[in-house]
Amino acid sequence: MEATIALGGNPNSGKTTLFNELTGARQHVGNYPGVTVEKKEGIYIQNEYHMRIVDLPGTYSLTAYSVEEVVARDFLVNEKPEVIINIVDASNLERNLYLTLQFLERGIPMCVALNMIDVAKSRGIKIDEKRLSKLLGVPVIPIIARNGYGKHDLMLAAADLSVEKKQMTPLQISYGDDLDRTFIEMEKEIRANDFLTGTYPARWTALKYMENDELILSKGQKQNSEVAAKLENMVKNVSVHLQETVDTYPEAMIADYRYGYISSIIKQGIIRKKGDEQNRLYTSDKIDRVLTNRFMGPLIMLLVLLVLYQFVFTYSEVPVGWVESFFGWLGHLASENLADGLLRSLVVSGIIDGVGGVLGFAPLIMFMFFGISLLEDSGYLARVAFMLDRIFMIFGLHGSSVMAYIISGGIAGGCAVPGVMATRTLRSPRERLATLLTAPFMNCGAKLPIFALLIAAFFSESKGTLMFFFTLISWGGALIVAKFLRLTVIRGAPTPFVMELPPYRLPTFKGLVIHTWERTWQYVKKAGTVILGISIIIWAMMTFPTLPDSKVQDFERKQEALRGAAPSAIVLEFESADKGAELSAEAQKLKERLKVIHSKKAETALRYSIAGRIGTALEKITQFAGFDWRTNIALLGGFAAKEVVVSTLGTAYSLGEVDPEESESLSETLANSPAWSPLVAFSLIIFIMFYAPCFATVVCIVKEAGTWKWGVFSMGFNTLLAFTLATLIFQAGSLLGY
């Protein structure tokens, strides 16, 4: 038999764990249309059953305040699952039942999965599930999602419900005389006019009107504005009445009565516990005494974040190395087998380097998600948010923003690609957006070689001190810009922090692996498509138009002339020598001279290309920040990946390809160039810190923010900001005589 079954429940109730347990590897992660909430779907196969399982986002309620709630609600309306499995944390029954009631009021066939009975048991809580089932009027099946205990019984119950196809009568809770009377009137009005009855039970619509649910209100307006106005009026009347008589709002009243209803259920001997629940210290609380302690807490947190950082960036070095050597080998193979020319350049510099550079991030992303999932599933991430919120709140962010910042390079050397993806743990939409737009200001690993090059050329102070100073600048910049964004384009009241500190739990290895694999795979798919495309475009910009034949011939003639001038024995030695073989002094000299011409040709070709022309044209503007056309081209190249800045500068200075890790020759050239000074170098460092993120990051921003607009914004806004800062520095510095 086939059926669609939705898993709904509070965050941390174990939905994903159960989902993994039911579907194993037969799952697929996507997004709900138009929003960035993940949609996980999978298939449960057992005997004759073949059921589609959907993991709804975790919510505490079914209002219209958070995207998660809206998505969960829309799913129930649009895709009409046959059954909802409501996962309930047995060790936290009261609050979990609040959502259960709302599902029941909605009237969709449902069964309750009473999860974490192992935890409840260890806390001395026993739940009478038979009685609970009778009181709620739906099956209640105890399970332990972590080890799969009870899952087949659960699916059996769900299957029965979907076979019966019986129409559930929506639960009717009494909300007190005043509201109940109004509800009856409203329902009458709704039924008489068939108002939204195609989609919602009449009482549900009335409830939502009473709760002031914006989505339903606007739907109602569209369907029949006359009835809508009538209903709104009834709500207003009772609302005024409530405020006058008992000083409360209808929505508050509704919550009161729901919790009252839950209490009345629980009081009928559902829960038996040993000891005083309210004041009992659980193991988790004991751990918190240390981990969120005023003095120890921050220290331990610092340590944990450092370890996370080390784990992501140091341990991933080996697999990153494999990816790099694989693409190095592939590039080499292509160079050997393709004739010198455009095709080879496209394959090697456009496709292989581009995709290789981007796939090189894959191991990083894998390690990052593994580390973060570990922190998230264990419950520690919520503590980090708790401890740091006071600081981040000032800048319109959220305590959890710290994670994204650190991974992006808040500890110099991170990477904005996994950093931007790490904002997924943030459930406050505005705070999340501000975080992911500012995280790229951190000094990622690819910016460091550029800084190192400029420091070596222009600053005598120790590299360590300066790097620390630059790290402070990027933190300061990111926080200030975040505040600015929150006051302007992402304006809005802070999202309430109100959050559960879940008990510490041991995550399942299976869950971690599945989670990590999915995220990495999503990224790799992107790298294979969008990123390949952009990489080719950038390559084309730096290659076309190619030098006219006459120019090429000029260089060739010069090379010919050199060869002609040299003794033929030397030329022969030079040409027949194997790569890397020791050459005689004369032959070596010839080789270098030829290389000079070759590099000169590369420089001329670069300047002749579209990127070169853009760079040259921009000189008129960028001179205010102290940048000449060479720097401009390098910065354009930096959009492909920041490390390209160094190698492009090398080409622009006729040094041939410069390895970012060994840039002494370039550093010397810059130090001796009249176009450069410490002031220019400082201005450039600031520019690089703040300007457009590399396109791999932009692609991630677009994906995480849900629209390409924020990707475009981050390129435009950041570049403008960077240019303004660099110009201020250069102009002020020039005035002061630096």
Next chain:
Amino acid sequence: MARLMMRNMDDNQSGTISAVKVSGELGRRIRDMGLVPGTDIRVQGRAPLYDPVALRVRGFTLTLRNNEAEHIEVEVC
């Protein structure tokens, strides 16, 4: 018996919520988490910078910012 705002409660102090004086999203979230009049709560502690505050309510731990706790009136013993 005294009434005070949750913001001003001491660590480890217990009490019973007497009113939640805020509507809109914040009010909704507070109530959804079970902070409704009549609920027993205990202040579990505060973050290192004294904000947010952690509560024990209905057997789980909840955190909210001081300026959010400002809207919750508690009757303490």
